[in-house]
Amino acid sequence: MKLQIDGDRLWGTLMEMGQVGRDGDGVNRLALNDANKEGRDLFTGWLRDEGLEKDEVQLCEDKLDSEDSEHTDSEDQELRHERLESEDSEHIDSDDQEEMQLRLDKLEGEDLLS
Numbered sequence: 001m002k003l004q005i006d007g008d009r010l011w012g013t014l015m016e017m018g019q020v021g022r023d024g025d026g027v028n029r030l031a032l033n034d035a036n037k038e039g040r041d042l043f044t045g046w047l048r049d050e051g052l053e054k055d056e057v058q059l060c061e062d063k064l065d066s067e068d069s070e071h072t073d074s075e076d077q078e079l080r081h082e083r084l085e086s087e088d089s090e091h092i093d094s095d096d097q098e099e100m101q102l103r104l105d106k107l108e109g110e111d112l113l114s
Contacts (some may be wrong), residue, residue, distance in 0.1 A: 007104040014100075017042060040064050
């Protein structure tokens with residue numbers, strides 16, 4: 001089976017997801033907040049658009065839910081604190097976006113399974 005990557009489509013989905021939870025210069029989609037749910041709904045919508053059956057999409061949603069619920073409240077608070085501290089260092093600037101686009105351009109049309 002040959003897997004082909006449509007670089008434009010991949011880039012578009014990355015940019016669309018990048019708008020979910022946009023907060024100033026970065027993105028904030030902490031577990032269980034509204035932006036997290038919006039991002040998950042967007043992702044599962046893409047799965048449905050590609051023809052995955054309702055049961056298959058539900059399995060993905062259940063997996064996402066279980067990963068969110070694995071943390072205790074104190075762990076969530078600690079993770080939020082760590083994420084907020086590193087927020088400035090994690091945003092993608094325009095140079096990083098250009099580098100990502102160049103890498104996607106190289107992958108477009110490549111057979112990744114051979």
